[in-house]
Amino acid sequence: MIEKMKMVHVITSASAREEMLKGLQDIGVMHIAEKQNADRAVIERYQSVADVTAALKSHADPKKTKKQESLTEEGFVREYATVREAIDKKAAYEQEIVSSKIEIGRVSPWGDFQPSDVEYLRKQGFDFHFYTFSEKDYQEAASSEDIKVIKLGTIEKSIAAAVLGTLPPTIQATEFVLPEKSLSELRQEIADAQEGMKKCDDTLTAESGYYAAFHEQQMKALNELKYSEANASLQGDSDFAWISGYIPEVDLDKFKAMAAEKNCAWDIEDVDEEDTQIPTKLRYTKVSKLIKPIYDILDIHPGYREQDISLWFFLFFILFFAMIIGDGGYGLLILAATIAIHVKQKKLTDPTFLLYILSIGTIVWGAVTGTWFGMESAMKVPFLRALVIPSIATYPDSFGVTSTQTQFAIMKFSLSVGIVQLVLGKVLAIKKKLAEKDLSLIAEIGWMIAVICMYMLSLNLVIGEDINLKPVFIGIGIAFVTVVLFGGMTPGATFGQSVKAGLAGSFTTFLDTISCFSNVMSYIRLFAVGMAGVAISQSFNDIGAGMPGILVVVGAVIIILGHALNIAMCFLSVVVHGVRLNVLEFSGQAGIEWAGVSYDPFKEVK
Secondary structure: OEOOEEEEEEEEEHHHHHHHHHHHHHHOOOEEOOOOOOOHHHHHHHHHHHHHHHHHHHHOOOOOOOOOOOOOHHHHHHHHHHHHHHHHHHHHHHHHHHHHHHHHHHHHHHOOOOHHHHHHHHHOOOOEEEEEEOHHHHHHHHHOOOOOEEEEEEEOOEEEEEEEOOOOOOOOOEEEOOOOOOHHHHHHHHHHHHHHHHHHHHHHHHHHHHHHHHHHHHHHHHHHHHHHHHHHHOEEOOOEEEEEEEEEHHHHHHHHHHHHHOOOEEEEEEOOOOOOOOEEOEOOOOOHHHHHHHHHHHOOOOOOOOOOOHHHHHHHHHHHHHHHHOOHHHHHHHHHHHHHHHHHHOOOOHHHHHHHHHHHHHHHHHHHHOOOOOOHHHHHOHHHHHOOOHHHOOOHHHHOOOHHHHHHHHHHHHHHHHHHHHHHHHHHHHHHHHHOOOOOHHHHHHHHHHHHHHHHHHHHHHHOOOOOHHHHHHHHHHHHHHHHHHOOOOOOOOHHHHHHHHHHOHHHHHHHHHHHHHHHHHHHHHHHHHHHHHHHHHHHHHHHHOOOHHHHHHHHHHHHHHHHHHHHHHHHHHHHHHHHHHHHHHHHHHOOOOOOEEOOOOOOOO
16 A cells, blocks of 8 residues: 655754754655755765776676675775776776777778878978879869879779879868878777776776675765755754655654654644655555565556555566466476575565566466477376366367467457456546545446447457447447546536536547557457467477487577577566556556656665
8 A cells, every 4th residue: 555644844953953864864754855966076976986886896706705805994995096096997998999999990991001101201391191082083183284193092982092282172082181090009009908908807806805895885975965965955044944854654653753852843734635746655565565676677656646556466467477478388497597596595585586476377377378398299298288278278289179269268368357457447446536536436437338348349359259249339338428428527626517528528538438449459469479479489499300410409509599589588578568568558547657756765775
């Protein structure tokens, strides 16, 4: 559920402002309203420490269990300077390599020569300039008695030539600016820079033993940054200092105790109904908290006044993941990787637990459809065969069922999952509006009728089920009229005004009614993406198995790489399709816009 927030104002004497801020930081429950930027020097320090810490982490050798060394403040300053110098030198070397490569690309068509030789000739009175001409312009220059030109060769279909002096403006040509260094010098410069980069990397690798100490300093700098933000957000005068923020209602006692200890005055009030910056803090259950890693990856938050659909999001995501990955063999690989992660971490984290559930769900779906690494021969194994539900089998011939029947069955299942989720979304929306005594809930009922009718229509059009379409179209008509009449209902407006607003938006409602069909049809992707994954795995199996004789090793490599690629594509499909169905289709029906502000309390980061 979403924690209820209160707006809190706290005030103290100007001389005790730091003590008040320290107290707020210690309890760590206030999300500061209208937070200001930290001092520029503090921001730059944090960014610099974060950069060097990241550099050390990237250069740490995971194969070596080198004991992390601690540092005193003076030692950190010394080692920081060493690491910072190595990072800056490496960046300079990288830029030098890029510049040299660009110059080589410009100069190489003219060959390897010493620019100093040309400068020597110029000092001797031979003012040579170099140009590239078109054939026509070169002939014009060569035929002129006033121009002394020497043809050197061709560069990309243009004629390269040396001219004593400069060309008159009447002749079109592109002058080649002499480089400061020869090609051999530029190549040596790159080699020297690469050697310098290696030394910098060696320094960073050696310094990575201090990573823990640097990370500790990074956290210290981060806390200084957050404190600076809070300090900049304080308001006051010569006598008083005050600050406002949001605190979860359940944490008010903690705040009051701190205020009493620090001799601060305070005021607590309900959040403003018009306030759009109220942070959202979710209180997860033991089950719904498993979806938090997905929320964090996607960086999505429901609005403060929206509903918490974490549990439903989690349950449907498991099913979507299993259907899109679709292969029990892949599920076993994910499970094995999860076990390895669990063993390495030596504790069960929420992301690891989530992977356990997702992998098991995938194994179950692969078992009931008979999909194991895309191998039809798996159906010759009695145990695996016994787990299959014939009507949705990937290989229907093994069960005396036609492929059309199984495809239609999975399509129907996909659409049925969709209608369950979409109707659930509408039920949640109706429940919310019922609690708010919002009459527009009748329009939500109308939308629910429309969604159900579109589901019946999709079964008829896509699968060819024998459905009487007359009541379906009547239902769509009733839904349309209901939405038009009640969709404009808003608190504070009269019934007549609301109906008038609904009628004014009737064309938009008509288009939205049609889009209900596409919302239902979106769930067919669960079937399509799953089948595409199976087809890809089968293709790689066929290619690998078709390799004759000694090429069997190549075939094995093709199969392994092919399945690895397919797994990666399946994971991408989960993000593109599985998450979309939850974040767009389902959330849209439930009225969730994911436009919330994340709860970020002022506290010490450890």
